[in-house]
Amino acid sequence: MYSALTHLDCSRCGRRFDASQVQGTCECGSPLLARYDTERVAALISPSELADRPADLWRYHELLPVGEAGHVVSLGEGMTPLLAMSSLGGDLGVPRLLMKDEGLIPTGTFKARGAAVGVSRAAELGVTGVAMPTNGNAGAAWALYAARAGLSSLIVMPVDAPEITRAECAAAGAELYLVDGLIGDAGRLVGAAIPARTGYQDTSTLKEPYRLEGKKTMGIEIAEQLGWRFPDVIVYPTGGGVGIIGIYKALLELRELGWVSGDLPRLVAVQAAGCAPIVTAFASGARQSEPWPDPKTVAFGITVPKALGDFLVLDSLYATSGTAIAVEDDALLADQRAVARLEGCFICPEGAACFTAVRRLREAGWLSGRELVVVLNTGSGLKYPGTVPVRARVEVPVLATSDSIPPQQVPREHGA
Numbered sequence: 001m002y003s004a005l006t007h008l009d010c011s012r013c014g015r016r017f018d019a020s021q022v023q024g025t026c027e028c029g030s031p032l033l034a035r036y037d038t039e040r041v042a043a044l045i046s047p048s049e050l051a052d053r054p055a056d057l058w059r060y061h062e063l064l065p066v067g068e069a070g071h072v073v074s075l076g077e078g079m080t081p082l083l084a085m086s087s088l089g090g091d092l093g094v095p096r097l098l099m100k101d102e103g104l105i106p107t108g109t110f111k112a113r114g115a116a117v118g119v120s121r122a123a124e125l126g127v128t129g130v131a132m133p134t135n136g137n138a139g140a141a142w143a144l145y146a147a148r149a150g151l152s153s154l155i156v157m158p159v160d161a162p163e164i165t166r167a168e169c170a171a172a173g174a175e176l177y178l179v180d181g182l183i184g185d186a187g188r189l190v191g192a193a194i195p196a197r198t199g200y201q202d203t204s205t206l207k208e209p210y211r212l213e214g215k216k217t218m219g220i221e222i223a224e225q226l227g228w229r230f231p232d233v234i235v236y237p238t239g240g241g242v243g244i245i246g247i248y249k250a251l252l253e254l255r256e257l258g259w260v261s262g263d264l265p266r267l268v269a270v271q272a273a274g275c276a277p278i279v280t281a282f283a284s285g286a287r288q289s290e291p292w293p294d295p296k297t298v299a300f301g302i303t304v305p306k307a308l309g310d311f312l313v314l315d316s317l318y319a320t321s322g323t324a325i326a327v328e329d330d331a332l333l334a335d336q337r338a339v340a341r342l343e344g345c346f347i348c349p350e351g352a353a354c355f356t357a358v359r360r361l362r363e364a365g366w367l368s369g370r371e372l373v374v375v376l377n378t379g380s381g382l383k384y385p386g387t388v389p390v391r392a393r394v395e396v397p398v399l400a401t402s403d404s405i406p407p408q409q410v411p412r413e414h415g416a
């Protein structure tokens with residue numbers, strides 16, 4: 001048995017769907033969740049047996065939807081490092097701080113996980129083209145995995161999305177459009193184009209069920225890397241919410257399998273102050289969010305004014321006694337540099353927002369400083385070169401060939 005997938009359930013009304021057919025959302029408009037025969041998986045394998053498998057996300061293939069090993073489309077994604085952040089942790093008053101670094105995955109962001117699993121399963125079910133709106137990184141990942149699978153891709157992104165992601169789509173041979181608007185506008189254009197195309201599937205966030213399955217592997221890996229234990233807190237930069245919903249799904253499946261016991265980690269959804277619909281909804285105890293007017297942040301991946309899965313994100317926060325917090329761009333940009341200076345990691349602004357959130361939660365006493373805290377850095381800083389401007393003659397001197405370099409300076413204190 002390669003996959004223990006049995007069926008799909010509607011996440012809102014519970015209606016059951018056939019997983020052997022291409023599926024979108026439920027008639028009630030909500031995302032579908034993949035279900036597995038966990039009893040059978042638990043009877044067949046134990047977590048210790050996984051240790052001998054290759055160090056990629058396909059080591060959890062029983063808990064993924066792809067039916068046959070031969071249908072896996074892979075670029076070697078998964079098993080990203082879980083790094084101790086001791087210097088920064090000391091600075092923040094959270095000494096047991098870890099970072100799972102998704103900047104080291106193919107395409108440079110965690111989006112590779114959803115793309116690998118989503119594209120593999122789509123191709124397995126006979127889809128010949130994937131179509132999606134994106135804030136950039138997901139489109140780049142799906143375009144590249146689609147290229148590897150021999151599928152066509154139609155990608156629409158805001159004109160303000162990170163430029164490198166355009167280049168990735170173009171290089172991969174995607175049919176690429178930029179829209180003078182936001183991800184929701186891109187989504188409407190994609191939705192209108194699909195009915196006229198044969199073989200294409202709408203792979204928008206949570207409008208197909210398997211991207212989520214790829215992203216849930218972040219949660220399984222965290223548990224495995226901690227010796228099949230949960231941390232106390234997981235901090236995640238939340239846009240469309242697929243990552244945090246996927247991690248929560250993984251935690252529940254691991255408990256159901258009996259592979260991990262004990263309390264679930266408290267989940268923290270981090271957003272930018274310039275686009276914080278989940279934070280606002282959480283603060284009022286709401287079960288879903290209201291569209292955020294005029295969203296704006298340098299953390300472009302989390303510029304999602306209204307997420308289809310907002311109620312699932314909020315459920316995961318309430319169910320784990322978690323929280324939601326918004327941080328300003330100047331603070332997250334300062335922490336992006338702090339992480340590089342103190343830990344040697346050049347992370348993306350979305351990941352940096354999570355460290356600012358840890359700082360604030362510690363100051364507010366929500367974190368005591370004794371917890372084991374895992375921050376997800378969802379991508380490499382290399383995808384956002386503009387966030388650390390280093391212009392010749394402005395931020396950095398340019399020497400004439402006849403100039404000399406100034407004398408050695410006293411090294412800065414660690415943390416200064």
Ligand SMILES: Cc1ncc(COP(=O)(O)O)c(C=O)c1O
Pocket residue numbers: 109135136137138205237238239240241242243244300301302348350351378379
């Ligand atoms: C780097 C980065 N981090 C976080 C996110 C948010 O992802 P999610 O849909 O899982 O909330 C995105 C989405 O574009 C992203 O590109």
Ligand SMILES: [Zn+2]
Pocket residue numbers: 010011012013014015026027028029030
């Ligand atoms: Zn439904």
